[in-house]
Amino acid sequence: MSRQLLFIRNPTAGSFRAQNTFLDAADAVFASSYNTYLYSTRYGGDAARIVAETGSRYDRIVCFGGDGTLNEVINGLMHLEKKPELGYIPAGTTNDFAAGLGLSKDPVQAARDAVSGKASPLDVGETGTGKFFSYVASFGSFTSASYSAPQDVKNAIGYPAYLLEGIKSLADLHKYRVRVVSDEIDVEDDFIYGGVSNSTSLAGLIKLTRDQVDMNDGVFEVLLIKTPANVAEFADTVNAIFTRSFKSKNILFFKTSHISFECDVPFSWTIDGEFAGLVGKMELFNRFGAINMVRPDAE
Numbered sequence: 464m465s466r467q468l469l470f471i472r473n474p475t476a477g478s479f480r481a482q483n484t485f486l487d488a489a490d491a492v493f494a495s496s497y498n499t500y501l502y503s504t505r506y507g508g509d510a511a512r513i514v515a516e517t518g519s520r521y522d523r524i525v526c527f528g529g530d531g532t533l534n535e536v537i538n539g540l541m542h543l544e545k546k547p548e549l550g551y552i553p554a555g556t557t558n559d560f561a562a563g564l565g566l567s568k569d570p571v572q573a574a575r576d577a578v579s580g581k582a583s584p585l586d587v588g589e590t591g592t593g594k595f596f597s598y599v600a601s602f603g604s605f606t607s608a609s610y611s612a613p614q615d616v617k618n619a620i621g622y623p624a625y626l627l628e629g630i631k632s633l634a635d636l637h638k639y640r641v642r643v644v645s646d647e648i649d650v651e652d653d654f655i656y657g658g659v660s661n662s663t664s665l666a667g668l669i670k671l672t673r674d675q676v677d678m679n680d681g682v683f684e685v686l687l688i689k690t691p692a693n694v695a696e697f698a699d700t701v702n703a704i705f706t707r708s709f710k711s712k713n714i715l716f717f718k719t720s721h722i723s724f725e726c727d728v729p730f731s732w733t734i735d736g737e738f739a740g741l742v743g744k745m746e747l748f749n750r751f752g753a754i755n756m757v758r759p760d761a762e
Contacts, residue, residue, distance in 0.1 A: 468497035473528030488574035495578035514539025529555020534735035550577030550757035563662035576759040584752030591746035598662035645722040656688040681751035
């Protein structure tokens, strides 16, 4: 009996160049041994809806789009008792999560890998409100770069749009008085950034090394940046970020499976590159090995 595959395309995601490769990528998917059904999303949240409603009928789902599209598909999967394997053809602007997974930057090769690769377990993040994320939940400086850059500019010039927004955020650093609580830490301080991730790249601006990240170990990597007191501390903090050593008194880096953030004033959060609203408290949980992700190097 032939295996069934749902091929989801977000026609508005990513750069014009990536979208122009769709037909070639689709040829690679339809050439596989799967019985393949194509679905093109029509509005925000549509990918999550179609997966939640029909996903259990399929053996594998492959999505063509950006990190936001992947986030929707994962949110749909997490509502299924029987979860199909998930393949991903990165066609977004930065494709942070794809970089951490080691997926090909060539959409056609990524399509071949998505149908021929083997699936292995992958952690998924969950918020206290029941929303899920694939690679990062964050607040503070740098985080708005992913959603504040205009979509048409991101489509036209790609990663530089994020970089420009990130540079602009450096000129207007804002501190947040936040209490952070987990099994590993209980601290209240002024922070300019907080990131809870399961990836080697956060908005393309902050990077972790592969030996710092295991995407299926049941824990997040947490990076907190305290507010520098002066120019010298700021320079030391920036250097620690770019060298990925995090050896600075203003940086806290640790791993945890459950963490909460609380602030007297509601503050903005970004989840998988999308604005997640203003909240006074954010609680995050790691769902160990919650989905099976297709990777070319999966054992």
